[in-house]
Every structure is written in C-alpha cells, then in structure tokens.
Amino acid sequence: SQTIHQWPATLVQPVGSPLSLECTVEGTSNPNLYWYRQAAGRGLQLLFYSVGIGQISSEVPQNLSASRPQDRQFILSSKKLLLSDSGFYLCAWSPNSVSPLHFGNGTRLTVT
Amino acid sequence: GDSVTQMEGPVTLSEEAFLTINCTYTATGYPSLFWYVQYPGEGLQLLLKATKADDKGSNKGFEATYRKETTSFHLEKGSVQVSDSAVYFCALSDKGGSEKLVFGKGTKLTVNP
Numbered sequence: 695s696q697t698i699h700q701w702p703a704t705l706v707q708p709v710g711s712p713l714s715l716e717c718t719v720e721g722t723s724n725p726n727l728y729w730y731r732q733a734a735g736r737g738l739q740l741l742f743y744s745v746g747i748g749q750i751s752s753e754v755p756q757n758l759s760a761s762r763p764q765d766r767q768f769i770l771s772s773k774k775l776l777l778s779d780s781g782f783y784l785c786a787w788s789p790n791s792v793s794p795l796h797f798g799n800g801t802r803l804t805v806t
Numbered sequence: 807g808d809s810v811t812q813m814e815g816p817v818t819l820s821e822e823a824f825l826t827i828n829c830t831y832t833a834t835g836y837p838s839l840f841w842y843v844q845y846p847g848e849g850l851q852l853l854l855k856a857t858k859a860d861d862k863g864s865n866k867g868f869e870a871t872y873r874k875e876t877t878s879f880h881l882e883k884g885s886v887q888v889s890d891s892a893v894y895f896c897a898l899s900d901k902g903g904s905e906k907l908v909f910g911k912g913t914k915l916t917v918n919p
Contacts, residue, residue, distance in 0.1 A: 698849075730909075737810070738850075738895065738909035753906070784849060791901060794840070797849030 696721035700785045700798030707805055713758075713772040715801050717785030720766065725787040727768040728795065729760055733781040744768060745791075780805045808833040812896050812910035819886055819917050827881040827913045829870075829896035837898040839863075839872055839879040840907070844893040853881075853894070886917045 700717045707713060719725050729741040740753045742760035750760050757776050761769045768785060782802050786795040813828040831837065838857045842850040854863030859874035868883045879896060896910040 700849075732912075735911070737911040738897075738907075740906060740908075743906070786850075794852040794855065795842075795850070795907065797842075797851070799847070799849045 696787075696796065698785060698787055698796055698798045700801060702801060703799065704802045705804070707775050707803065709777055709805055710774050713770070713775050713779070713803070715770040715783055715785075715803075717768045717770075717798055718766055719768075719787045722766070722787070722789060724765060725789060726791060727762060728786040728788075729768065729770050730784040730786065730797075731781045732784065733778075738784065742770070775805045777805050779803065808837065808898060808900055808908045810896050810898055810908055810910035812894075812913050815893075815912070816914040816916060819915070821888055821917055821919050822885045823917075825881070825883040825886045825890075825915070827894055827896075827915070829879045829881065829910060831877050831879065831896075831898050833877075833898055833900055835900055836874075837900045839870070840897040840899070841868070841870055841879070841881050842895040842897060842909075844895065844912070846892070850895060886915075888917050888919050891915055891917045 697720045728743045730738045732738050744750050744762045758772050784800045785798040788795050809832045811830050840855045841853040843853045844850045854865040856863040856872035862871045870879050870881045893912045893914045895912045897907045899907050
C-alpha cells in the first residue's frame with residue numbers, strides 16, 4: 695500500500711534561518727506531489743505542485759521554493775525565513791490529476 | 807477566482823445530535839466538490855465527493871448534495887459520535903480531481919459525550 699511520510703512534525707526556527715521540509719511517498723511511482731500551507735485563520739493554500747522530477751509549478755509568489763530531486767521526494771525550502779512563513783505545512787500526493795489527494799500528517803512551523 | 811466559504815466554527819454538539827456544516831462556493835464552469843476531514847494529529851482524509859449537480863456524496867454516515875442552483879455542498883450527519891470530532895474542510899476543483907484544489911478555512915467540530 696502507499697504511504698506518505700513528512701518530517702519533522704514540529705519545527706521552531708528563528709527569522710532569517712533556512713528551511714528544509716521533506717516529504718516522501720512509498721508504494722507508487724510518478725505521483726503528483728503537492729505542498730499546501732494553512733496559516734492561522736486561513737484555509738489551505740496550494741503552494742507548489744509537481745507532476746514529475748524537476749517539474750515544479752508555483753501557485754503564489756512567496757519566500758519559499760520547492761524541488762523534486764527524485765520521483766517520490768518533494769522538498770520545501772527557504773533561504774531566509776520570515777515571520778509570515780509560520781503555519782501548518784502539508785504534503786500530499788495523488789496517482790493522477792483526477793484522483794483524490796492523500797495527505798501527510800503535516801509540519802507545524804513556528805518562526806520566531 | 808474560485809473560492810469556498812464554510813461556516814465559522816468551532817461547532818460543539820452533544821452525541822447523537824444532528825450536524826450541518828454549511829459550504830458555498832464560487833467557480834466558473836462545473837467544479838467537483840469535496841469534503842475532507844482532519845482528525846487530531848493526522849493529515850487530511852477524503853470524506854466524500856460529488857462531481858456533478860444533484861450528485862450526493864456519502865461516507866461514514868455523512869452526506870452532502872451538490873446543489874448548483876444555490877452553489878452549495880452542505881455536510882450533514884443525522885447522529886454524530888464523539889469520534890467525529892475533527893476539522894472538516896470543504897473544497898472544490900475545477901479540473902475534476904486533485905489538481906489545484908481550493909479549500910475553505912475548515913470548521914472544527916467537537917462532539918461531547
């Protein structure tokens with residue numbers, strides 16, 4: 695069966711520090727991969743999605759970037775975190791564009 | 807652009823009470839509609855979906871009907887349980903599936919014994 699792993703579960707980082715969140719999917723190949731963020735008082739916002747290795751689409755301009763170095767690995771990064779980057783980050787995958795999303799358990803990021 | 811509006815939470819109910827969580831949407835064309843649920847400490851899970859007008863999605867005793875005339879997809883359950891305590895998200899996709907899902911803000915439900 696397919697599983698999605700996302701880590702760390704919680705993270706506290708100072709303003710200006712770098713960020714790297716990792717997400718991996720097991721038990722499938724060539725999945726669509728997604729990064730969502732839920733900021734306080736707001737709904738889930740799609741940040742990035744990828745349909746293949748090295749193919750990244752960005753939905754909103756921001757301080758973050760994403761990379762897909764391997765088929766089942768999706769990384770969310772920042773060179774310098776801002777206070778506004780605090781939030782709950784969720785990775786998700788789907789086998790194709792018409793199937794529902796499967797989410798990881800999320801990372802709670804607090805920028806201080 | 808597309809958007810989803812959910813009723814403000816939190817919602818607190820007693821066990822066996824009737825639940826309604828309102829959801830309305832704005833979209834061009836004919837989107838697919840979804841309800842996702844997030845149990846404490848877990849990621850989101852698909853609860854139910856509907857892909858065209860008048861479709862009814864159902865799962866685990868929950869139901870929602872795609873109402874094109876009122877652009878709504880309200881979530882209902884006749885008798886809630888303590889185990890239904892979670893955050894519920896309404897979402898739409900104008901591409902029919904998982905691409906570019908647009909989510910509402912979520913509604914936190916607490917069911918007391």
